[in-house]
Amino acid sequence: MSSSPPVTKLPLYEAWEALADGLHVQRLALYLEPLRELLTATPAEIALFANANPAALTASPAPLAEPQALAAIERAGLAHWVSLPGAHGTSSPAANPLTTTSDQVAEALLGTVEDQPIRTAVQAVSAASAWWIGSFAAIRHLGVHHSTLEPVADDVSMEVLHAATRMVAVGTATRVLQHHLRTTGGDQEIQLAYCRAVTEGIVCESSLPALLEDLSELRLVDLVATSIPWRGRFTKYAGGTGAGQVE
Numbered sequence: 001m002s003s004s005p006p007v008t009k010l011p012l013y014e015a016w017e018a019l020a021d022g023l024h025v026q027r028l029a030l031y032l033e034p035l036r037e038l039l040t041a042t043p044a045e046i047a048l049f050a051n052a053n054p055a056a057l058t059a060s061p062a063p064l065a066e067p068q069a070l071a072a073i074e075r076a077g078l079a080h081w082v083s084l085p086g087a088h089g090t091s092s093p094a095a096n097p098l099t100t101t102s103d104q105v106a107e108a109l110l111g112t113v114e115d116q117p118i119r120t121a122v123q124a125v126s127a128a129s130a131w132w133i134g135s136f137a138a139i140r141h142l143g144v145h146h147s148t149l150e151p152v153a154d155d156v157s158m159e160v161l162h163a164a165t166r167m168v169a170v171g172t173a174t175r176v177l178q179h180h181l182r183t184t185g186g187d188q189e190i191q192l193a194y195c196r197a198v199t200e201g202i203v204c205e206s207s208l209p210a211l212l213e214d215l216s217e218l219r220l221v222d223l224v225a226t227s228i229p230w231r232g233r234f235t236k237y238a239g240g241t242g243a244g245q246v247e
Helices: 012-030 032-040 067-075 079-088 099-110 116-138 158-183 188-205 208-215 218-227
Strands: none
Touching: 012 032, 012 079, 012 116, 012 218, 032 116, 067 079, 067 116, 067 158, 079 116, 099 116, 099 158, 099 188, 116 158, 116 188, 116 218, 158 188, 158 208, 158 218, 208 218
16 A cells, blocks of 8 residues: 555646746746846946846845744745845845835735734735846846747836836735635735735736736746736646746
8 A cells, every 4th residue: 555645736727826936936046147247247238227226126125034924925835935035135225126116015905904924924025026026127138038039129117117016016915815815814804905916916917918018028027927817827838838948
């Protein structure tokens, strides 16, 4: 008789979610050295860096010191999301300019939620969203267009990056709230926060295709497209054309 543990089957969308998570981590790992080089040798021709230098775009978020908040993040499968910015972020004296958007998202969704671990968890994944967008934006000029796989020739504006940060912050906050309610339960205020997050995702959906084209670069497009629930979230995976082949 076999003593092997039973195999737990994930719902398909959660398996795709895990695949997307792994792809983002892989892409970060592959470009850590170019990220470090940007801190000492910023390309003068990259217009983005005139508005936000790479050190600011990759500035580490505040460390997460609340065990219960970290447990809520881990239940959502997002431990890597908050640990990697702490491990690889910079100690820039200038704040990441994208954090204004991520902080606004967290506060708008949380409303009057009094559960401090959940507040901290949502704030942490939102702040980390600004770091992930900022880091991938810093190496955007080294990437390729998400559909043509040709070099990216055009620049990206801070307005577009703020919109991308908003999308990803909404998506990761939704994920934390959803898994908390599913596994632990929550009071009415947490349920309302989840409803606000879902509603915000629905409102965002109509502007997503245009935003992805504005971002254009593969890493950024996949980061945004797979982070927030919408009808096109896992189209590449469902069609058997996942973008990992580039790496």
